[in-house]
Amino acid sequence: MEPRIAKIFDAYPEKATFVLMQCRQAVFDIAQEYELGAVEETLKWGEPSYFVKGGSAVRMNWKPNQPDCCFVFFHCQTKLVSTFREVYGDLFEYQGKRAIALRLDAPIPLDQLKHCLSLAMRYHSIKHLPLLGC
Template sequence: MKPEIDTKLSEYPAEAQRKLEAVRDLILAVAEENNLGEVEETLKWGEASYLVKGGTTIRMDWKENDPDAIKVYFHCQTTLIETFREIYPDEFEYEGKRAIVVPLDASIKEGPLSHCLQMALKYHSLKHRPLLGA
């Protein structure tokens, strides 16, 4: 993990840190499993941010004004959240057209979240397919 990401996460409560690290691990695993190349990890707008060539940026953060959840953000001008809502209407809580809300007491595992991350990491090759090829 890059030092600036580690420093940022260390500012958060322990449970939020664990959830953010679990999502980070899942992003890296999805990229590796799908042979998507190197994952660029950086801070954008003060949030941990992940991108691979051919994908769209995934950001994640914990906010003090919503202390019981972390949020995984996607570019709001994509069809990602709209597609996620269609495919997974009951698996997640969504924030507008930009985020999946992950409660701190939720389990981070493969399955729907992994699939959503995969669609974001492959977005530019999927964006013209109905439901992003899901």
């Protein structure tokens, strides 16, 4: 992990770091499982951002003004979050058309989150399918 990104993770509270590191690992696991190629890990708007060729970027963050949640952000002009709502209903908390909020005091539905991340990471090859192929 690049030092600038590690510094961001190190600044989070311990619970937030644990949750977001699980999300980060899921991104790399999905890239390998689906043979999506290298994951580009950068900072966008001061937040860790992940991108693979043919996918839609995913960002993640914890914010001090909303200390009970971590957020996984998706491009708001895609069908991603609306598809997650359709498929998973109230399993997740959503922030408009742009994010899944993960409560720090609740278990992470990791399998379902990995599915959501995989849809984002394969977005351009599945965006034409109803419910992104779900």
